[in-house]
Amino acid sequence: MQVAIEAKATRKVTADDLKAIHSLREDHPRLAAAWVVSLEAKSRRTEDGIWIVPALDFCRRLERGK
Numbered sequence: 001m002q003v004a005i006e007a008k009a010t011r012k013v014t015a016d017d018l019k020a021i022h023s024l025r026e027d028h029p030r031l032a033a034a035w036v037v038s039l040e041a042k043s044r045r046t047e048d049g050i051w052i053v054p055a056l057d058f059c060r061r062l063e064r065g066k
Contacts (some may be wrong), residue, residue, distance in 0.1 A: 001028045008038045013052045021050060 004024050008017050013036055021034050034050045035058070043053045053061075 001030075002032045004028075004031055004034045006034075006036050007055075008036055011039045011041075013038050013040060018046070018050060022048075 004021055006021050010017065018036065021036060025031050025034060036050060036052045037055050037058045038052055040052055040054055043051065043057055045051050
């Protein structure tokens, strides 16, 4: 497993929303990246390196092959 992607139908991702992805990272320590796709307005990165991105931005990145 190289990348973890989780979708959340929320406008504000909280620490509670990240519990599952943190657990996944513990089980897969070689995980290269973790992304949470949400309804937030802007992209941001948590202190521990999880990217939180708006759904539309994520779709655009996929479309461009990133």
